[in-house]
Amino acid sequence: MRKLVYYIGVTLDGRIAGPDGQADFFPVGDEAQAASYADGVNALYPETVPAGLRTAAGLDGVPRRRFDTVLMGGATYRLAADAGLTSPYPHLRQYVVSATLAGGGAADPAVTVVPGDPVGLVRRLKREGADGALDLWLCGGGRLAGALLPEIDELVVKSYPVIAGAGLPVVDGAFDPTAFEAAERTAFPNGVTLTRLLRR
Structure with a gap:
């Protein structure tokens, strides 16, 4: 069965963005x-580079390695749409979980808006893939991660050496201690640490 992988960048104090969604302070x-x-x-996760940056990154035509589907919350999608990327990941199937966007839909037909029940959505998507199928990428935000915590099989955390002080939490949900175990860790020269963790 396919996995749901939460691949996300975080500050040292567990923020995925500033209070207004800003991410330009990540060093x-x-x-x-x-x-x-x-x-x-x-090289590890080429599918996670959005449409506007793929050519510059030399990723045009690069085959998908890990993911074929992306899930995001309404606020995460709006940040991309406001920047002109109404289909931020056209090389993936795109789902936006949002009750507020559901009425008018997304601005792009390649994006499927789901008004609720993210757990049901993920369970359906997990079942539709045969063994060896590519996984599902949860790219944000924190509220959606909180709702989907029971279904998150793996975390890939890019930990940046900065404290935000305030902002959007990596997981925003009910108190639900959930253990993960580090499977591998890579340190980069800029001080960012990439850690892959598996659910226990």
């Missing part, structure tokens, strides 16, 4: 460090 280092970091994570 990436100097030009050489930033390039080394981008090359490293893009």
Whole structure:
């Protein structure tokens, strides 16, 4: 069965963005460090690079390695849409879980808006793939991650060496201690640590 993988960048205090969704404060280092970091994570997860950056990253035509489907909350989708990316991941099947967007739909026919029941959606998507099928990527946000915590099989956490002080939490839900175990960890020259964790 396919896995649901929450692949996300976080600050040292567990924020995935600032209070208004900003992410421009995440440090990436100097030009050489930033390039080394981008090359490293893009080689591992090329599907996670959005449409507007794929050509510059040399990822046009690169086959999918890990994911064929992306799920995101309404706020995460709106950030992309406001930047002109109404279909931010056209190389993947795209689902937006949002009651507020459900009435008018998404601005792009390649994006499927689901008004509720994210757990039911994920369970259906997990079952439709045969053994060896690519996994599902949860790219944000924190409220959707909180709702889907029972279904998250794996975390891939990019930990940035910065404290936000306030902002959107990596998981925003009820108190539900859930154990994960580190499977591998990679440190990059810019101070970012990429950790893959499996649900216990």
